Amino acid sequence: MRILGPYNFDSVLDRLSLDPLHVIDRNKRSVKVPLIIKDQPLVAEVTAIGTTDEPEFRVDEENNEIIEKLTHIFQWKQSLTEVDDHFQMTDLQQLFKEHRGTPLVLDFDPYNCLLKSIIHQQLNLSFAHTLTERFVKTFGFEVGGVYFYPQPETVANLNIVDLRELQFSGRKAEYVIGIAQAIVDGKLDLQSLYDKSDEEVMNELIKLRGVGPWTVQNLLIFGLGRPNLFPAADIGLQNALKKLYELDRKPTLDEIDVYKKDWEPYLSFASLYLWRSIEEVG
Known part of the structure; x- marks a missing residue:
């Protein structure tokens, strides 16, 4: 499929490569994306076959639902020209020249994003990724060489000791398990957040233990793709x-x-x- 440029997929791969859970092939310019479609896990491989100015992609698993999800994750409908033009008269002009065409790519699922944001709280980036990788590889599952986050039902049945063995703090273990239990109990519906304003999402999630403004802002940006958030405390x-x-x-x-x-x-x-x-x- 073709989209409007500029769109720098190599920059996307740069950012995705920071997370050891992502399966990337630099030579092929591809990434394998774990998706849950109709409660079934599948892996879609996205390969760039175009350029920054004339971006084009090949997807190995194609149906309307998969393409819709990938379009949202990779923000293929967002005009980066419009964004770039906006910043040309600001203090960030040079950054937007250096990283031209870098899109705001989302986490592969808002649930993953929320758990990852909680795990990453108050940790340096390297150990945060290590801890998340341990969590996913210990309690998640693998399809075609790609790891899926453990589903809420799995996490809700863990106990604090299970996560402490991975070097979670006791409090962070409580938070992660509590989020999963809220989803399983029907108290938290992440899909419903798409239809709510930034403020409504903040007001709803801030009530959950372990979820502060920084966590919600990260979810709004990288889970829901909201364009106007700046986590100043980051x-x-x-x-x-x-x-x-x-x-x-x-x-x-x-x-x-x-x-x-x-x-x-x-x-x-x-x-x-x-x-x-x-x-x-x-």
């Missing part, structure tokens, strides 16, 4: 701003509020490109 973003503005310290939240005014209504893209500016990719 250490990575603070470090990126420190680098951008050549500060001798991290910026204050008040300073960040001033910086970000010109970036609306695309704050999520500002966040993405700032993260890109400090990421070490292979």
Whole structure:
């Protein structure tokens, strides 16, 4: 399938490669995507066969539901020209030139995104990915060499000791199990979040134990694809701003509020490109 450029799939693979659970082939320019379709797991391989300016993709498993999911995950309908034009008169102009055509690609499932955000809380990125990988490979399942996150029913039946053995803190273990139990009990319906405003999602999820504003903002960006979120408390973003503005310290939240005014209504893209500016990719 063809989409409007610019769209830099090699940049997508750069970001996806940060997570050891992703199955990527750099030479083929492909990634294998675990999907749950009608309660059945399947793996769809997405391969780039075009360029940044004339992007085109081949999908090995094609039906309408699969294409719809992949279109949402890879944000194939989002005009990056419109986004890029917006930032040409801002302080992020150079970043948008350096990383031109980098799309806001989502986690493969909002449930995965929520669990990953909780696991990643207050951890450095390297260990956060290691801990998530242990969790998924211990309690999840594999299809065609691709790992799926353990489903809510599985996680809800775990106990804290199970996760402590992987080096989870006791509190984080409680949070992850509690989220799964809320889903199983019908108290949390992640699919319903698509139809709610950012504020409504925040108000609903913040009531869950272990879920703070940073976690909800990450879910809104990388789980639901909302375009106008800036997690100002994120250490990575603070470090990126420190680098951008050549500060001798991290910026204050008040300073960040001033910086970000010109970036609306695309704050999520500002966040993405700032993260890109400090990421070490292979």
